[in-house]
Amino acid sequence: MSGRVIVITGAFGVLGQAVAKAAAGQGARLALIDFAAAPPPGSPAGDDVLVLPRVDLTDAVQAGAALDAAADRLGGVDALLNIAGGFTWETLQDGSIESWPAMHRLNVLTAANASRAAIPHLKRSAAGRIVNVGSAAALKAGLGMGAYAAAKAGVHSLTQALAEELKADGVTVNAVLPSIIDTPANRADMPKADFAxxxxxxxxxxxxLFLAGESARAVTGALVPVTGRV
Structure with missing residues (x-):
């Protein structure tokens, strides 16, 4: 990972920060993109880190400007990690129908816009990578998970279609499919759960980061379950 330029969307959130800190620890150069106004305390910083706050990735123009800024400042883009997204839990009967397009915008459109903007830069990399964040819930949606699971299923299909589109260019596209991630918000929502x-x-x-690295060259179009003991 040393010297590789890694662009992370949703970089100010819990998972985005975990990825950013791990990548920085491995010597990567980082572009941290988020809709929020500022990164949290302890976020990676320095000459090898470009912070891009207040970027609305549902807007293709803003996504393009952010990816171009990352490439210009850091000397290219080797990997795009699409971590930006959103979640809602509500039943169809009692929830808002507007949650369905909202989940699509936050999960699918952000990844599509960022990926589209990154493609020209990734094609110039010796080992271009896109890693998306899908969800195990999209494989079998549970109660109240319809809108979210449908959106993440869209991320899965985007991953597979884009892998086919880019495989001749040497750019791999994969997704991780986590179950419940151990975050403060999830602990607050499910205080009696087995966090371990x-x-x-x-x-x-x-x-x-394995999928974003050079050693994952033979893996593309994969939907990788990362489900702990759930």
Missing amino acids: AWVAPDDLAAVI
């Missing part, structure tokens, strides 16, 4: 059975952000980050 969930997926630790650092463990999920390790799988993401």
Whole structure:
């Protein structure tokens, strides 16, 4: 990972920060993109880190400007990690129908816009990589998971279609499919759960970075379950 330029969307969140810190620890150069106004305390910083706050990746123009800025400042793009996304739990009967297009925008459109903007840069890399974050819930949706699972299923299909589109260019596209990630928000929502059975952000980050690395050259179009003991 040393010297590789890694672009991370959703970089200010719990998983984004775990990935960013792990990548920085391995010597990567980072572009940290997020819709939020500022990264949290302890976020990677320095000459090899470009912070791009207030970027709305549902807007193709903003996504393009962010990826171009990363390539210009850091000397190219070797990997795009699409971690930006959103979640909602609600039944169809009692929830808002607007949650369905909202989940699509936050999960599928952000990944599609960022990927589209990254493609010209990734094709110039010796080992271009895209890693998306899908969900195990999209394989079998549970109660209240319809809108979210449908959106993540879209991420899975985007991953597979883009892998076919880019395989002749040497750019791999894969996705991780986590179950419940051990975050403060999930602990607050499910205080009686067995947290040890969930997926630790650092463990999920390790799988993401493997897929983003040069040694994963033979893996593309894969949907990789990362489900802990759930």
